[in-house]
Amino acid sequence: MxxxxxxxxxxxxxxxxxxxxxxxxxxxxxxxxxxxxxxxxxxxxxxxxxxxxxxxxxxxxxxxxxxxxxxxxxxxxxxxxxxxxxxxxxxxxxxxxxxxxxxxxxxxxxxxxxxxxxxxxxxxxxxxxxxxxxxxxxxxxxxxxxxxxxxxxxxxxxxxxxxxxxxxxxxxxxxxxxxxxxxxDALLERTTVPGEIARGLRATLRAPRRVVKKVVEDLAAVGSFTLPGVRGAPSSPLNVRIGPHRRFTWDNEDLERVKAIKNALGGTVNDVVLCTVAGGLGRYLRAHGHPTIDLVLRAMIPVSVRADAERGALGNQVAAVWAGLPVGVTEPLERLELVKGEMEGLKESGQAVGARVLTELTGFAPPTVMAQAARLQAHQRFFNLVVTNVPGPQLPLYVLGRRMEAIYPMVPLAQNQALGIAIMSYDGRISFGLNADFDALPDLELLAGQLSEALEELADAAGLPPLDSPRRRRNGRPAAVVAAT
The missing domain is CATH 3.30.559.10 (Chloramphenicol acetyltransferase-like domain)
Incomplete structure (x- = not known):
């Protein structure tokens, strides 16, 4: 085999x-x-x-x-x-x-x-x-x-x-x-020197100083990735025991409006999106009476470590970085500056490199060790929620000649993680897909509306003309599902 x-x-x-x-x-x-x-x-x-x-x-x-x-x-x-x-x-x-x-x-x-x-x-x-x-x-x-x-x-x-x-x-x-x-086959693999190790040994013999320098850099990157996880994430109503049932909803926005905010206020589209998520979560927590002063939730953000030559191949080439979401900051410009600084810091820290090294190292861990590590993760709060942001195609797609009008993505929940937010752009729109434990977040629609309000708050700070209302803007989705509501 x-x-x-x-x-x-x-x-x-x-x-x-x-x-x-x-x-x-x-x-x-x-x-x-x-x-x-x-x-x-x-x-x-x-x-x-x-x-x-x-x-x-x-x-x-x-x-x-x-x-x-x-x-x-x-x-x-x-x-x-x-x-x-x-x-x-x-x-x-x-x-x-x-x-x-x-x-x-x-x-x-x-x-x-x-x-x-x-x-x-x-x-x-x-x-x-x-x-x-x-x-x-x-x-x-x-x-x-x-x-x-x-x-x-x-x-x-x-x-x-x-x-x-x-x-x-x-x-x-x-x-x-x-x-x-x-x-x-499994036992035979254990007795065989893995290809990556063999290549590493050959590289060491050819250029030992360069290899040692690379190892030191990788170990430093691993440290920058693991240290936030060791510290643990703050407690929040989003981190409770979950059951098997889910609620799913979405918020659908104009991608050009998000880009206009980015152009006016600086940063990237991802910065604006994460600032929107932080603002919406802060509104949601305060609406439920949870204090948010100085509260910074930790998001696990998957990042691609797939080489261009590997695009389209099946299997995971994705790692993660930890990012702080300043949900306690109510002023939108201040919140955006904090998010921009956080993301710049992550780029400089080498967290993504460290995450890739750890991803590669998991290939050498025995299955029993991997199982124990998974159980350990389930009982320790390394992060509060997962937030993914995937750029999709900016042109229409078709199935059997029918045009796709909207796509709403979903990211799974880990144990004791009651909320996950997946974001994806497609053909001029950007959608926030909200997946939640059915019992832990019975008012998930409220959070969807507050994400929309947080984005409009940024648009106002950027000097963009207002839309009719956050709720009507949310309902400005393709008519596929709105006409009967």
Whole structure:
């Protein structure tokens, strides 16, 4: 069996984190399209015509006996596209709230580890004949940043694309390895010098001083990454025991407005977005009577460490940095300056480099050690929430000739993390997808509105003309889900 089929240490860690019914390590999105909806048969055929572009979508996990190695990807001999591409309908005409409720239920369900780790729900019944797709993919399969490239499975750049080239031969699953084979391969790998180590030894012999300097730099970067985690994150109402059920909602904004704020006040689009998140969270906490004076929540922000040559490849090449969110600062300009300084400091600290080094080191940790580390993370509060910001395509995408009008991303919750915020831009819009524990944040819609208010507060500070109202601006979404609300 090829070693390339074995999960990396990072990919396997997402399986260890999913150690009970309350934690689901899949990334997801709710995508809204113009109508009319395709039939289930049409969508199944469309997916089947693209699956050869991502062979991993036909593979499932095989676990090494006695936990003596990380799992491997094997062809699923019982693969059936119809199991993964499901068909659902809202009572017509479906509104925004009904779609959010269905998305929350879909995202609450763990993926079956005995099957390929993805699902796609076709949802009919939206107002004006529109439809939605709910996509779920396990984090062990693909990271959320590279995942933008994997949409070639479904999406086209035009309404009438050229035919997708067919594979030379129909797909035939390879025979499953026996438990004895899985165990033997895992034990053999332990006795083999890893390729990276071998290359490192050769490099050391050629240029020992340069290698030593690089090691010292990497160790310093690791220290800058791990030290904030060692200190721990502050307590907050967002960090409570969570259950298996989720609420999902979103806020959809004008990307050009965000860029105009950036141009007027300085910084980057990411700075404006994180300042908006900090402002919205501060408003939400104060609305619930939680004191925020001097409170700085710690966000875990995934960053891509994937080389350009690796873009489009499956598997995780994503690490993380810790960033402080000054939720206690009510003045928007002051809050933005603090966020800008925080992000500049992270660039200079080398946290991302340290995160990549740790990501690589996980590949050498035995599975039992990885499992214990995952359990340790679950019982220590290293961060308050995850915030992801993924730049998406700034042109329309199509599925079966239907234009995608909006996409709302979802990031999973770790244990004792009741809220995750995923941000993605697409075709001139930027969406904040809010995923929350069902019981811990019963008023998640309030937070969505407060994010919108925090952005408008920045727009006002930037001298931009006001919109009608934050709530009406939030409802200025594509008509796919608004017409019936």
């Amino acid at each position: 090829a070693n390339s089929d074995r999960l990396s240490g990072l990919d396997a860690s997402f399986l260890h984190l999913e150690h009970d019914a309350a934690t689901h390590m899949h990334v997801a999105s709710c995508m809204v399209f113009e109508g009319p909806p395709p039939s289930h048969d049409e969508l199944v055929a469309h997916v089947e015509s693209r699956l050869h572009l991502v062979p991993r979508y036909r593979q499932r996990l095989a676990f090494v006996p006695y936990g003596q190695g990380r799992p491997v990807w094997v062809d699923d001999p019982h693969f059936n596209t119809r199991y993964h591409v499901q068909h659902h309908a809202l009572p017509r005409p479906g509104g925004e709230e009904e779609l959010k409720q269905l998305a929350g239920r879909a995202f609450s369900q763990q993926l079956d580890r005995n099957k390929p780790l993805w699902e796609l729900w076709l949802v009919e019944g939206l107002a004006d004949g529109r439809f939605a797709l709910l996509g779920k993919t396990h984090h062990a399969l693909v990271d959320g940043i590279s995942g933008v490239d994997i949409t070639t499975v479904l999406f086209d750049l035009t309404r009438d694309p050229p035919a997708t080239p067919r594979p030379d031969a129909p797909w035939v699953p390879r025979p499953l390895p026996s438990d004895a084979q899985l165990l033997a």
